[in-house]
Amino acid sequence: MARFAALFCAIVAAATSATASVGPIKPAITFFTGIDFTGQSFTSFAGVPTGCIALDPPFFKNVSSVEIPTGVKCTLWNETQCGLVSGNSVSLPSGGTPNLTVQGFNDQAVAYQCLSA
Ligand SMILES: *[C@@H]1O[C@H](CO)[C@@H](O)[C@H](O)[C@H]1NC(C)=O
Ligand SMILES: *[C@@H]1O[C@H](CO)[C@@H](O)[C@H](O)[C@H]1NC(C)=O
Ligand SMILES: *[C@@H]1O[C@H](CO)[C@@H](O)[C@H](O)[C@H]1NC(C)=O
DSSP: OHHHHHHHHHHHHHOOOSOOOOOOOOOSEEEEEETTTEEEEEEEOOOSSOOOEEOOTTTTTOOOEEEEOTTEEEEEESSTTTTSSSOOEEEEOSEEEOOTTTTTOTTTOSEEEEEEO
């Protein structure tokens, strides 16, 4: 628990969002390097709305599936500024997206932004 709390604080501190609300720690999104929720995974506990957060290796241009909890929706971008410069994006609802190839976004994401659904 302490580890999650520390991670949460670090992510909130790093977020560009001006208001950091303190609330229950729950996932914003989980990334998988493989299709069908396989390979290496990483769960972001950034508070929603997350603001624009860049992916670090090995997830940078290496995400093939994602899981988004109920009440959250996320946009993945293929550039690090989440729409401030021209780029491509895909908006995903809550639930599982098992194969980002279907959305034309396999191994494309370099940043993400999650909002309340
Ligand atoms: C993608 O992720 C897998 C699993 O962690 C890793 O083995 C591979 O090196 C990564 N590829 C890139 C291009 O980062
Ligand atoms: C994002 O994707 C679009 C469409 O495939 C491509 O034209 C553009 O070069 C990509 N941007 C980056 C920063 O990779
Ligand atoms: C992922 O989707 C692509 C495009 O629809 C398809 O060609 C591929 O077989 C799918 N991969 C898996 C493992 O289902």
